[in-house]
Amino acid sequence: VGESKELNNIKELIKKVSPTDAKILITGPNGSGKELVAKSIHSSSNRAHNPLIEVNCAAIPSELIESELFGHVKGSFTGAVKDKTGKFEAANSGTIFLDEVGDMSLSAQAKVLRVLQDNCIQKVGGGKDIKIDVRVIAATNKDLKNEIEKGKFREDLFHRLAVIIVKVPSLNKRRDDIPLLISHFSDNISRSQGSDVKKFSKSAIKLLKSMDWTGNVRELRNVVERLIILGDENEISDKNVKEFAK
Structure with missing residues (x-):
């Protein structure tokens, strides 16, 4: 949501990459x-009618x-009381979204x-x-090139994931x-609460814009x-913002 130059650039990029199967970071x-960018890419893709599995x-x-990513067979470790389908298999014909991929262990990175x-x-x-057909979208809040230098992220995996890089600004x-x-x-x-949509006064919006x-968006x-x-009750005022938003 938005019309800033930065967001419009992202929307254009989404339009270009969605119809492809290119891996995206x-x-x-x-x-x-x-996460919204990942969902938008999936919903605009040829895989939109198949699952988007988030991890x-x-x-x-x-x-x-x-075990979470690839599943396990019964008895493979303590607590594995039955076979389990992993996220990659569950995403077959669809998209898997690996959020915070920079936090993945090196062992799991090798298997991915x-x-x-x-x-x-x-x-x-x-x-x-087990053969699978899955589009991979990954996301991170880390500088993966820096993580590579520190030995915490595989360079070969980075190059596999970063065919297209989408940079979401703060x-x-x-x-x-x-x-x-x-x-x-x-x-x-307002709709989810079953109430009328509340308006925000111009001064309230101006104050929120300056904070x-x-x-980021989650905090807003x-x-x-x-x-x-x-x-x-009727309209959110700048007084409300000063009282409750800071």
């Missing part, structure tokens, strides 16, 4: 909207990431690299190759989008929701 700070690599313990090279997976504890670098984002969030949040958004959405719940 989305970079940008936390909360900047990397937050930072949220899965390193000892479980391989093999998937990208051979288009097949092996379940943990299984010896059989909200502070695209402030012109803030009024449209406020309107978008206000509409969605420092270190948490949280603030809009807070103002809708706690602010004046």
